[in-house]
Amino acid sequence: MSLISVGLNLAKGIIPTAIADGVGSATGKALIAPLENKSESPAEMMRRSMIDEGPETAWKAILGRVCVEVSKSITPWVPEQIVIIPTQLVGSLIHWASSSHSSVNREAISGREKKEKGMVAWLHGHGIKKPIEYLTHLAGMDKESGEVNYWKFLLTQAGILGACGFALRNQEGENIPGINVSEDDSMSTTIFKTLGYTAVEQSTQLISQGMRYYIDYATDHPDQPAEFREHKMAKVVANVVNERSIPGNIPSSICECLSTLWLGKYLTKPVAASLVEIPTKAFERFATFKLRRSTKHTVDDEGNRIANYRTNDTIDNVLYGCDKVFGGIRTFIIDKVVARLFLPDGAKIDEFASELRASFNVNIENLKLSRDSKKDSETTTSKN
Numbered sequence: 616m617s618l619i620s621v622g623l624n625l626a627k628g629i630i631p632t633a634i635a636d637g638v639g640s641a642t643g644k645a646l647i648a649p650l651e652n653k654s655e656s657p658a659e660m661m662r663r664s665m666i667d668e669g670p671e672t673a674w675k676a677i678l679g680r681v682c683v684e685v686s687k688s689i690t691p692w693v694p695e696q697i698v699i700i701p702t703q704l705v706g707s708l709i710h711w712a713s714s715s716h717s718s719v720n721r722e723a724i725s726g727r728e729k730k731e732k733g734m735v736a737w738l739h740g741h742g743i744k745k746p747i748e749y750l751t752h753l754a755g756m757d758k759e760s761g762e763v764n765y766w767k768f769l770l771t772q773a774g775i776l777g778a779c780g781f782a783l784r785n786q787e788g789e790n791i792p793g794i795n796v797s798e799d800d801s802m803s804t805t806i807f808k809t810l811g812y813t814a815v816e817q818s819t820q821l822i823s824q825g826m827r828y829y830i831d832y833a834t835d836h837p838d839q840p841a842e843f844r845e846h847k848m849a850k851v852v853a854n855v856v857n858e859r860s861i862p863g864n865i866p867s868s869i870c871e872c873l874s875t876l877w878l879g880k881y882l883t884k885p886v887a888a889s890l891v892e893i894p895t896k897a898f899e900r901f902a903t904f905k906l907r908r909s910t911k912h913t914v915d916d917e918g919n920r921i922a923n924y925r926t927n928d929t930i931d932n933v934l935y936g937c938d939k940v941f942g943g944i945r946t947f948i949i950d951k952v953v954a955r956l957f958l959p960d961g962a963k964i965d966e967f968a969s970e971l972r973a974s975f976n977v978n979i980e981n982l983k984l985s986r987d988s989k990k991d992s993e994t995t996t997s998k999n
């Protein structure tokens with residue numbers, strides 16, 4: 616078989632696997648995104664969420680599948696869960712390096728989306744962002760009205776997953792990289808693979824989000840927020856723990872493995888895993904959406920900091936339960952682990968922990984700049 620044939624055969628599995636994994640991850644997060652920012656329309660928040668979050672998962676799946684296939688030939692004794700560690704990190708880095716300039720996080724700092732120049736940013740804008748924007752419009756996100764047809768959105772996502780399943784129907788052994796559970800495995804092997812994948816997915820997620828937060832929040836640039844000017848790495852780690860650690864990717868990772876094991880008997884394995892990603896990623900995002908630094912606050916016309924998320928009594932009650940379960944763990948990690956690990960000489964740990972927690976809020980001046988920039992943009996749009 617020629618090298619071209621091998622490459623084409625591999626691509627037949629990689630591309631639909633990456634799309635299925637990206638859709639599963641991004642769909643759940645997009646469903647929660649409208650709750651995160653009441654100053655933007657639901658359609659805009661869902662669109663931004665899919666652009667910010669979806670491609671990262673696809674990059675990791677593409678690189679992971681290539682690396683796993685190479686490993687099967689060269690180092691078949693290395694567990695797949697270990698093989699994907701570098702691809703998880705490199706895939707995330709590629710995504711954030713190419714898209715950070717237009718992310719919700721960066722806009723929270725500068726008050727506007729930056730127009731980054733360069734080949735990588737251009738490729739992201741034209742090869743990834745524009746196609747996703749087109750698909751979001753087809754999927755029921757009306758940019759003009761700001762409203763979302765949720766049934767159309769879910770049916771569109773189901774259609775994409777169905778197409779991926781059809782494309783993968785003859786791909787033997789195809790799975791989302793790292794989720795290589797099989798009904799032929801013993802129970803102990805299945806548990807080992809599931810826990811291994813969960814540990815790798817969670818740890819690489821925290822590291823990759825650390826890279827993202829450092830790029831978006833703590834790098835030296837004119838719009839660098841005052842709250843990150845000292846002890847940057849400590850504050851980056853604290854913010855990652857606060858927003859991304861608990862529950863993190865733990866529920867979705869476990870459920871993906873179990874779905875691959877059980878539903879994978881009837882569906883292609885990537886689709887089986889992606890189906891449970893949607894509700895579990897939605898839950899993970901819901902449990903922490905009021906903590907997101909980039910969207911949780913805005914300012915009113917008098918310049919006062921106010922909550923910027925959509926909520927009601929029912930949502931508040933559910934979130935109260937989530938905080939009772941998860942909030943104490945996050946606080947313990949920040950106060951007792953992160954603060955101690957990065958404690959400056961001569962500083963008191965309680966005071967330093969308070970400084971870390973203060974970085975969870977965007978500087979008020981940046982919030983004002985963001986508000987004014989949006990008003991200017993709306994005025995310009997209405998005139999045109």
